[in-house]
Amino acid sequence: MLFGLGAYLLWGVFPLYFRQLEPAGGLEIVAHRVLWSVVFVALLLTVVRRWRQVPPAVTDRRTLLVLATAAVLVTINWLVYVVAVNSGHVVEASLGYFINPLVSVLLGVVFFAERLRPLQWTAVGIATVAVLVLTLDYGRPPWIALALAGSFGLYGLMKKLVRVDPAPGLFVETAVVLVPAVVFLAVLHGRGEGTAGSEGAGHLLLLMSAGIATAIPLLLFAAASRRVPLSTMGLLQYVTPLIQLAVGVFVFSEPMPPARLAGFVIVWVALAVFSLDSLRNARAGARRRAADTVPEPV
Secondary structure, three states: OHHHHHHHHHHHOHHHHHHOOOOOOHHHHHHHHHHHHHHHHHHHHHHHOOHHHHHHHHHOHHHHHHHHHHHHHHHHHHHHHHHHHHOOOHHHHHHHHHHHHHHHHHHHHHHHOOOOOHHHHHHHHHHHHHHHHHHHHHOOOOHHHHHHHHHHHHHHHHHHOOOOOHHHHHHHHHHHOHHHHHHHHHHHHHOOOOOOOOOOHHHHHHHHOHHHHHHHHHHHHHHHHHHOOHHHHHHHOOHHHHHHHHHHHHHOOOOOOHHHHHHHHHHHHHHHHHHHHHHHHHHHHHHHHHHHOOOOOO
16 A cells, blocks of 8 residues: 555656756656666666566567557657646646546457446546536647546556566666657757756756656556555555646646536546446455355365
8 A cells, every 4th residue: 555655646746846857848858757767777677687577578579569659658648748747737637647547448448348337337428528518618628638648548558468567668668769769869959958968967867867756656556556456556546636636726826717626526526436336346356256265064
């Protein structure tokens, strides 16, 4: 539970961290995040002696293709999130992570022919109403939220298609986009537009810490997911968007007009229905497993 809470708390306070990276732009921040994630995870693999787990992920064509797709998706997710935070749309970004579980459910229906239970369909329908309400409030569809939920949902789908441990998987994913990131940084600094060398040592250290900020929550999440029931992790994940929403409203003073608040309330109703169904299903499964293990009388 502590590992899981640690991961979601760190993800929740990310807006405070990314604001400190200004005046770096979104692309520059993501490029540094890729670069220093590769460095940090490489050091981690060396310390824990897990390099032998990397070649199987690279030599298998299907696994490499899936991880490369995951790399593109998570890079898009990072870029949209950083741009959202640094352009004053933290509240809308938090909405993306509120609706992400429902997007993942729909992806399961589309790609794995999973059958939704009635309450799950109800939750999806309520969330759709919420998106329509928020579209009326914003005067446009909540593109940032939808892009974050969609990209992270598809990223989770890719991770479900392969069996790779978190650290080797993260190394391969970031290594796939390392060359474009380094080329971009080289061009940026060649034009004199990079901030890593012009904003002082503190700014450079903050950019370098992006690798640690990326890897630590992922490793905590992996440690928790091995030990905590999936239903519990599903409830814990709402900690992240709740913190992000609080940061957006109370720290960055982003507006929350009544119509927008109504849209969020409808989303929370959808998530309550979804969580209730997940808990009921998990308890029913536990009872079935307990019944199956009861020894027959002699």
